[in-house]
Amino acid sequence: MAKPKLKQHVINREWCKGCGICAHFCPKDVLEMDEKDKAVVKRPEDCICCKLCEIRCPDLALDVETE
Amino acid sequence: MAVKDYIRERFFPHMWCPGCGHGIVLNSLLRAVERLGMSKNEIVMVSGIGCSSRISGYVDFHTLHTIHGRALAFATGVKLGQPELNIIVPMGDGDALSIGGNHFIHAARRNIDLTAIVMNNRIYGMTGGQYSPLSGYGTMATTAPYSNIDQDFDVVDLSIAAGAAFVARTTVYHAKQMADILMKAIIHEGFSVVEVMTQCPTYFGRKNRAGDAVDMMEHMKEITTPIGSKAKEKNPDLLERGIFVQKEIPEYCQEYERIIERAQADVS
Ligand SMILES: Cc1ncc(C[n+]2csc(CCOP(=O)(O)OP(=O)(O)O)c2C)c(N)n1
Ligand code: SF4
Protein backbone atom coordinates (compact mmCIF):
# COMPACT_ATOMS: atom_id res chain seq x y z
CA MET A 1 0.00 0.00 0.00
CA ALA A 2 1.29 3.44 -0.91
CA LYS A 3 2.05 5.74 1.98
CA PRO A 4 -0.80 8.16 2.62
CA LYS A 5 0.01 11.71 1.61
CA LEU A 6 -1.06 14.66 3.70
CA LYS A 7 -3.65 16.97 2.26
CA GLN A 8 -4.15 19.09 5.35
CA HIS A 9 -4.86 19.16 9.06
CA VAL A 10 -8.25 20.64 9.88
CA ILE A 11 -8.32 22.08 13.39
CA ASN A 12 -11.64 23.27 14.76
CA ARG A 13 -10.65 26.21 16.94
CA GLU A 14 -14.12 26.41 18.46
CA TRP A 15 -13.84 22.87 19.81
CA CYS A 16 -10.11 22.74 20.67
CA LYS A 17 -9.61 23.26 24.42
CA GLY A 18 -5.86 23.51 24.29
CA CYS A 19 -4.99 20.35 26.23
CA GLY A 20 -1.81 19.89 24.17
CA ILE A 21 -2.23 16.10 23.84
CA CYS A 22 -1.97 16.19 20.03
CA ALA A 23 1.21 18.26 20.02
CA HIS A 24 2.94 16.43 22.87
CA PHE A 25 2.44 12.93 21.50
CA CYS A 26 3.03 13.66 17.80
CA PRO A 27 6.02 11.45 16.90
CA LYS A 28 7.28 14.06 14.40
CA ASP A 29 6.72 17.27 16.34
CA VAL A 30 4.40 18.62 13.67
CA LEU A 31 1.98 20.48 15.93
CA GLU A 32 2.33 23.30 18.41
CA MET A 33 0.13 25.35 20.71
CA ASP A 34 -0.32 29.00 19.72
CA GLU A 35 -0.60 32.07 21.98
CA LYS A 36 -4.34 31.45 22.35
CA ASP A 37 -3.64 27.87 23.51
CA LYS A 38 -5.06 26.29 20.37
CA ALA A 39 -3.33 23.59 18.36
CA VAL A 40 -1.67 24.78 15.14
CA VAL A 41 0.35 23.04 12.43
CA LYS A 42 3.98 24.12 12.42
CA ARG A 43 5.82 21.53 10.31
CA PRO A 44 3.31 19.88 7.95
CA GLU A 45 6.14 18.59 5.76
CA ASP A 46 7.25 16.26 8.59
CA CYS A 47 3.81 14.67 9.08
CA ILE A 48 3.73 10.90 8.50
CA CYS A 49 -0.10 10.78 8.59
CA CYS A 50 -0.15 8.32 11.51
CA LYS A 51 -3.33 10.07 12.71
CA LEU A 52 -2.41 9.55 16.36
CA CYS A 53 -3.21 13.21 16.99
CA GLU A 54 -6.65 12.76 15.46
CA ILE A 55 -7.62 9.68 17.46
CA ARG A 56 -6.24 11.03 20.76
CA CYS A 57 -7.93 14.41 20.59
CA PRO A 58 -10.49 14.43 23.43
CA ASP A 59 -12.48 17.15 21.70
CA LEU A 60 -12.77 15.70 18.18
CA ALA A 61 -11.24 19.00 17.13
CA LEU A 62 -8.56 17.71 14.78
CA ASP A 63 -8.79 15.86 11.47
CA VAL A 64 -5.88 14.72 9.38
CA GLU A 65 -6.98 14.69 5.76
CA THR A 66 -4.96 12.53 3.39
CA GLU A 67 -4.96 12.20 -0.39
CA MET B 1 -20.17 6.95 7.28
CA ALA B 2 -17.70 9.53 8.60
CA VAL B 3 -17.04 9.79 12.35
CA LYS B 4 -18.77 13.20 12.47
CA ASP B 5 -21.99 11.62 11.18
CA TYR B 6 -22.23 9.61 14.41
CA ILE B 7 -22.28 12.65 16.74
CA ARG B 8 -24.75 15.37 17.64
CA GLU B 9 -22.62 18.29 16.53
CA ARG B 10 -25.06 20.80 17.97
CA PHE B 11 -23.91 19.86 21.49
CA PHE B 12 -20.22 20.53 20.79
CA PRO B 13 -17.87 21.72 22.14
CA HIS B 14 -18.69 19.14 24.79
CA MET B 15 -18.87 19.73 28.55
CA TRP B 16 -15.75 17.81 29.55
CA CYS B 17 -12.75 19.71 30.94
CA PRO B 18 -9.67 20.34 28.76
CA GLY B 19 -7.74 17.08 28.48
CA CYS B 20 -10.44 14.93 30.10
CA GLY B 21 -9.86 11.35 28.93
CA HIS B 22 -13.58 10.73 28.51
CA GLY B 23 -13.37 12.58 25.19
CA ILE B 24 -10.72 10.12 23.98
CA VAL B 25 -13.01 7.22 24.86
CA LEU B 26 -15.72 8.87 22.77
CA ASN B 27 -13.24 9.37 19.94
CA SER B 28 -12.06 5.73 19.90
CA LEU B 29 -15.58 4.39 20.27
CA LEU B 30 -16.74 6.39 17.24
CA ARG B 31 -13.86 4.99 15.22
CA ALA B 32 -14.71 1.44 16.31
CA VAL B 33 -18.33 1.90 15.25
CA GLU B 34 -17.29 3.50 11.97
CA ARG B 35 -14.91 0.65 11.18
CA LEU B 36 -17.63 -1.90 11.93
CA GLY B 37 -19.78 -0.01 9.42
CA MET B 38 -22.69 0.04 11.84
CA SER B 39 -25.75 2.17 11.25
CA LYS B 40 -26.82 4.59 13.96
CA ASN B 41 -30.15 2.82 14.21
CA GLU B 42 -28.74 -0.52 15.32
CA ILE B 43 -26.96 0.90 18.37
CA VAL B 44 -28.41 1.89 21.71
CA MET B 45 -26.20 3.66 24.21
CA VAL B 46 -27.39 3.49 27.80
CA SER B 47 -25.60 5.49 30.47
CA GLY B 48 -26.09 6.40 34.13
CA ILE B 49 -24.89 9.58 35.84
CA GLY B 50 -21.41 11.05 35.98
CA CYS B 51 -19.13 13.06 33.70
CA SER B 52 -18.51 9.79 31.83
CA SER B 53 -22.23 9.13 31.44
CA ARG B 54 -22.65 12.43 29.59
CA ILE B 55 -21.18 10.60 26.59
CA SER B 56 -24.66 9.41 25.62
CA GLY B 57 -25.68 12.98 24.86
CA TYR B 58 -23.00 13.36 22.22
CA VAL B 59 -23.54 10.27 20.09
CA ASP B 60 -26.30 10.16 17.50
CA PHE B 61 -27.40 6.58 18.28
CA HIS B 62 -30.53 5.67 20.19
CA THR B 63 -29.59 6.92 23.65
CA LEU B 64 -30.83 6.66 27.21
CA HIS B 65 -29.33 8.79 29.96
CA THR B 66 -30.66 7.10 33.08
CA ILE B 67 -29.82 7.11 36.80
CA HIS B 68 -26.62 6.67 38.74
CA GLY B 69 -25.43 3.07 38.92
CA ARG B 70 -28.40 1.63 37.07
CA ALA B 71 -27.32 1.87 33.44
CA LEU B 72 -26.90 -1.91 33.22
CA ALA B 73 -30.38 -2.51 34.65
CA PHE B 74 -31.95 -0.25 32.00
CA ALA B 75 -29.73 -1.80 29.34
CA THR B 76 -30.85 -5.29 30.37
CA GLY B 77 -34.46 -4.23 29.80
CA VAL B 78 -33.68 -2.73 26.40
CA LYS B 79 -31.76 -5.80 25.31
CA LEU B 80 -34.44 -8.25 26.39
CA GLY B 81 -37.05 -6.18 24.58
CA GLN B 82 -35.04 -5.69 21.38
CA PRO B 83 -32.35 -8.39 21.34
CA GLU B 84 -31.32 -7.58 17.76
CA LEU B 85 -29.91 -4.19 18.81
CA ASN B 86 -26.33 -3.60 19.94
CA ILE B 87 -26.22 -2.08 23.39
CA ILE B 88 -23.24 -0.07 24.58
CA VAL B 89 -23.08 0.91 28.24
CA PRO B 90 -20.35 3.39 29.17
CA MET B 91 -19.97 3.92 32.91
CA GLY B 92 -17.73 5.82 35.30
CA ASP B 93 -15.83 3.82 37.89
CA GLY B 94 -18.20 5.00 40.60
CA ASP B 95 -21.24 4.44 38.45
CA ALA B 96 -20.12 0.92 37.47
CA LEU B 97 -18.56 -0.36 40.65
CA SER B 98 -19.68 1.49 43.75
CA ILE B 99 -23.40 2.25 43.47
CA GLY B 100 -23.67 0.01 40.40
CA GLY B 101 -21.47 -2.83 41.64
CA ASN B 102 -24.27 -5.29 42.15
CA HIS B 103 -25.82 -4.69 38.75
CA PHE B 104 -22.37 -5.11 37.28
CA ILE B 105 -21.54 -8.52 38.75
CA HIS B 106 -24.99 -9.93 38.03
CA ALA B 107 -25.07 -8.71 34.42
CA ALA B 108 -21.71 -10.44 34.00
CA ARG B 109 -22.93 -13.60 35.71
CA ARG B 110 -26.04 -13.80 33.49
CA ASN B 111 -23.98 -13.19 30.41
CA ILE B 112 -26.38 -10.83 28.73
CA ASP B 113 -25.09 -9.46 25.42
CA LEU B 114 -24.10 -5.90 26.38
CA THR B 115 -20.86 -3.99 25.92
CA ALA B 116 -19.88 -2.41 29.23
CA ILE B 117 -17.16 0.24 29.09
CA VAL B 118 -15.71 1.21 32.46
CA MET B 119 -14.24 4.69 32.02
CA ASN B 120 -11.90 4.42 34.96
CA ASN B 121 -10.53 7.77 36.10
CA ARG B 122 -10.26 6.51 39.69
CA ILE B 123 -12.42 9.28 41.13
CA TYR B 124 -15.90 10.81 41.16
CA GLY B 125 -15.38 13.61 38.67
CA MET B 126 -18.88 15.00 38.45
CA THR B 127 -19.40 15.54 42.18
CA GLY B 128 -16.03 17.07 42.93
CA GLY B 129 -13.38 14.44 43.50
CA GLN B 130 -14.57 11.90 46.07
CA TYR B 131 -12.71 8.56 46.09
CA SER B 132 -14.25 5.56 44.33
CA PRO B 133 -13.71 1.80 44.74
CA LEU B 134 -11.10 2.12 42.00
CA SER B 135 -9.08 4.98 43.51
CA GLY B 136 -6.80 2.64 45.38
CA TYR B 137 -4.82 2.68 48.58
CA GLY B 138 -2.77 5.80 49.18
CA THR B 139 -4.55 8.08 46.71
CA MET B 140 -5.86 11.51 47.64
CA ALA B 141 -9.45 12.64 47.21
CA THR B 142 -11.72 15.31 48.69
CA THR B 143 -13.13 12.57 50.94
CA ALA B 144 -9.66 11.23 51.75
CA PRO B 145 -7.65 14.35 52.65
CA TYR B 146 -5.14 12.26 54.65
CA SER B 147 -5.00 9.61 51.90
CA ASN B 148 -7.28 6.74 51.06
CA ILE B 149 -7.10 3.52 53.11
CA ASP B 150 -9.52 1.56 50.88
CA GLN B 151 -8.09 -1.10 48.61
CA ASP B 152 -9.32 -0.98 45.03
CA PHE B 153 -11.03 -3.54 42.84
CA ASP B 154 -9.17 -4.92 39.86
CA VAL B 155 -11.86 -4.53 37.17
CA VAL B 156 -10.40 -7.31 35.06
CA ASP B 157 -10.15 -9.86 37.90
CA LEU B 158 -13.60 -8.91 39.16
CA SER B 159 -15.19 -9.27 35.72
CA ILE B 160 -13.53 -12.62 35.10
CA ALA B 161 -14.64 -13.91 38.51
CA ALA B 162 -18.20 -12.70 37.85
CA GLY B 163 -18.27 -14.68 34.61
CA ALA B 164 -18.03 -12.08 31.83
CA ALA B 165 -17.59 -13.57 28.35
CA PHE B 166 -15.19 -10.87 27.13
CA VAL B 167 -12.80 -8.96 29.38
CA ALA B 168 -10.21 -6.42 28.29
CA ARG B 169 -8.20 -3.49 29.58
CA THR B 170 -6.70 -0.58 27.70
CA THR B 171 -5.92 3.11 28.23
CA VAL B 172 -6.66 6.38 26.50
CA TYR B 173 -2.95 6.70 25.70
CA HIS B 174 -3.36 3.50 23.66
CA ALA B 175 -6.28 4.92 21.69
CA LYS B 176 -5.70 2.76 18.62
CA GLN B 177 -5.68 -0.38 20.76
CA MET B 178 -8.82 0.90 22.47
CA ALA B 179 -10.63 1.20 19.13
CA ASP B 180 -9.56 -2.36 18.15
CA ILE B 181 -10.68 -3.80 21.48
CA LEU B 182 -13.99 -1.93 21.40
CA MET B 183 -14.70 -3.34 17.94
CA LYS B 184 -14.14 -6.87 19.22
CA ALA B 185 -16.14 -6.24 22.38
CA ILE B 186 -19.11 -4.89 20.43
CA ILE B 187 -19.29 -7.87 18.11
CA HIS B 188 -18.68 -10.45 20.84
CA GLU B 189 -21.91 -12.17 21.84
CA GLY B 190 -22.22 -12.05 25.58
CA PHE B 191 -21.37 -9.68 28.40
CA SER B 192 -18.25 -7.74 27.40
CA VAL B 193 -16.26 -5.56 29.75
CA VAL B 194 -13.66 -3.09 28.54
CA GLU B 195 -11.84 -1.21 31.27
CA VAL B 196 -10.38 1.99 29.88
CA MET B 197 -7.90 3.77 32.13
CA THR B 198 -8.60 7.45 31.61
CA GLN B 199 -7.68 10.75 33.24
CA CYS B 200 -9.57 13.30 35.27
CA PRO B 201 -6.95 16.05 35.33
CA THR B 202 -9.31 18.36 37.21
CA TYR B 203 -9.78 16.24 40.33
CA PHE B 204 -7.61 13.12 40.33
CA GLY B 205 -4.77 14.99 38.68
CA ARG B 206 -4.83 17.97 41.02
CA LYS B 207 -5.44 16.04 44.22
CA ASN B 208 -2.70 13.56 43.47
CA ARG B 209 -0.20 15.98 41.96
CA ALA B 210 -0.28 13.84 38.85
CA GLY B 211 0.24 16.80 36.52
CA ASP B 212 -1.85 17.67 33.51
CA ALA B 213 -3.60 15.39 31.01
CA VAL B 214 -0.38 14.86 29.05
CA ASP B 215 1.53 13.80 32.19
CA MET B 216 -1.27 11.46 33.20
CA MET B 217 -1.22 9.80 29.78
CA GLU B 218 2.57 9.46 29.91
CA HIS B 219 2.05 7.68 33.23
CA MET B 220 -0.40 5.22 31.63
CA LYS B 221 2.25 4.36 29.08
CA GLU B 222 4.78 3.75 31.86
CA ILE B 223 2.65 1.61 34.16
CA THR B 224 1.09 -0.72 31.56
CA THR B 225 2.38 -3.44 29.28
CA PRO B 226 0.80 -5.85 26.76
CA ILE B 227 -0.47 -9.14 28.24
CA GLY B 228 2.32 -11.69 28.61
CA SER B 229 5.15 -9.28 27.82
CA LYS B 230 8.75 -9.79 28.93
CA ALA B 231 8.53 -6.48 30.76
CA LYS B 232 5.87 -7.96 33.05
CA GLU B 233 8.20 -10.80 34.04
CA LYS B 234 10.83 -8.28 35.06
CA ASN B 235 8.41 -5.88 36.71
CA PRO B 236 5.33 -7.64 38.14
CA ASP B 237 3.83 -4.29 39.17
CA LEU B 238 3.06 -3.40 35.56
CA LEU B 239 -0.63 -3.54 34.66
CA GLU B 240 -1.39 -5.72 31.69
CA ARG B 241 -3.54 -4.46 28.83
CA GLY B 242 -5.17 -6.40 26.03
CA ILE B 243 -7.90 -9.06 25.87
CA PHE B 244 -7.91 -11.40 28.87
CA VAL B 245 -11.05 -13.43 28.14
CA GLN B 246 -12.99 -14.02 24.93
CA LYS B 247 -15.20 -17.07 25.31
CA GLU B 248 -18.46 -18.44 23.94
CA ILE B 249 -20.95 -19.26 26.68
CA PRO B 250 -24.78 -19.37 26.54
CA GLU B 251 -26.13 -15.86 26.12
CA TYR B 252 -29.04 -14.72 28.28
CA CYS B 253 -31.47 -13.39 25.62
CA GLN B 254 -31.02 -16.52 23.51
CA GLU B 255 -31.64 -18.71 26.54
CA TYR B 256 -34.68 -16.65 27.42
CA GLU B 257 -36.03 -17.13 23.89
CA ARG B 258 -35.79 -20.90 24.43
CA ILE B 259 -37.72 -20.61 27.67
CA ILE B 260 -40.49 -18.75 25.81
CA GLU B 261 -40.58 -21.50 23.19
CA ARG B 262 -40.79 -24.18 25.87
CA ALA B 263 -43.55 -22.37 27.69
CA GLN B 264 -45.51 -21.89 24.45
CA ALA B 265 -45.12 -25.56 23.54
CA ASP B 266 -46.53 -26.38 26.95
CA VAL B 267 -49.75 -24.39 26.53
CA SER B 268 -50.45 -25.34 22.90
C1 LIG C 1 -28.46 7.76 43.49
C2 LIG C 1 -27.42 8.82 43.34
N1 LIG C 1 -26.43 8.89 44.25
C3 LIG C 1 -25.46 9.81 44.12
C4 LIG C 1 -25.48 10.70 43.08
C5 LIG C 1 -24.40 11.74 42.97
N2 LIG C 1 -23.42 11.42 41.94
C6 LIG C 1 -23.55 11.89 40.68
S1 LIG C 1 -22.31 11.41 39.68
C7 LIG C 1 -21.55 10.55 40.95
C8 LIG C 1 -20.26 9.82 40.77
C9 LIG C 1 -19.54 10.13 39.52
O1 LIG C 1 -18.35 9.40 39.44
P1 LIG C 1 -18.08 8.33 38.33
O2 LIG C 1 -19.23 7.42 38.18
O3 LIG C 1 -16.78 7.67 38.63
O4 LIG C 1 -18.00 9.17 36.99
P2 LIG C 1 -17.09 10.42 36.56
O5 LIG C 1 -17.89 11.65 36.90
O6 LIG C 1 -15.80 10.36 37.30
O7 LIG C 1 -16.93 10.25 35.11
C10 LIG C 1 -22.29 10.66 42.13
C11 LIG C 1 -21.93 10.04 43.41
C12 LIG C 1 -26.53 10.59 42.13
N3 LIG C 1 -26.58 11.38 41.06
N4 LIG C 1 -27.48 9.64 42.29
S1 SF4 D 1 -5.72 17.33 21.33
FE1 SF4 D 1 -7.51 18.36 20.45
S2 SF4 D 1 -8.27 19.70 22.08
FE2 SF4 D 1 -6.21 19.07 22.68
S3 SF4 D 1 -4.91 20.72 21.88
FE3 SF4 D 1 -4.99 19.15 20.28
S4 SF4 D 1 -6.68 19.77 18.95
FE4 SF4 D 1 -6.88 20.93 20.84
Ligand code: SF4
Ligand atom coordinates in the same frame (compact mmCIF):
# COMPACT_ATOMS: atom_id res chain seq x y z
S1 SF4 E 1 -0.71 12.51 11.78
FE1 SF4 E 1 0.92 11.76 13.13
S2 SF4 E 1 2.75 12.78 12.38
FE2 SF4 E 1 1.02 13.89 11.51
S3 SF4 E 1 0.61 15.54 12.94
FE3 SF4 E 1 -0.68 13.86 13.57
S4 SF4 E 1 0.51 12.73 15.12
FE4 SF4 E 1 1.92 14.07 13.99
Ligand code: SF4
Ligand atom coordinates in the same frame (compact mmCIF):
# COMPACT_ATOMS: atom_id res chain seq x y z
S1 SF4 F 1 -14.25 16.74 36.34
FE1 SF4 F 1 -12.80 15.18 35.67
S2 SF4 F 1 -14.06 13.56 34.76
FE2 SF4 F 1 -15.33 15.40 34.89
S3 SF4 F 1 -15.09 16.43 32.89
FE3 SF4 F 1 -13.58 17.33 34.27
S4 SF4 F 1 -11.73 16.12 33.94
FE4 SF4 F 1 -13.44 14.94 33.10
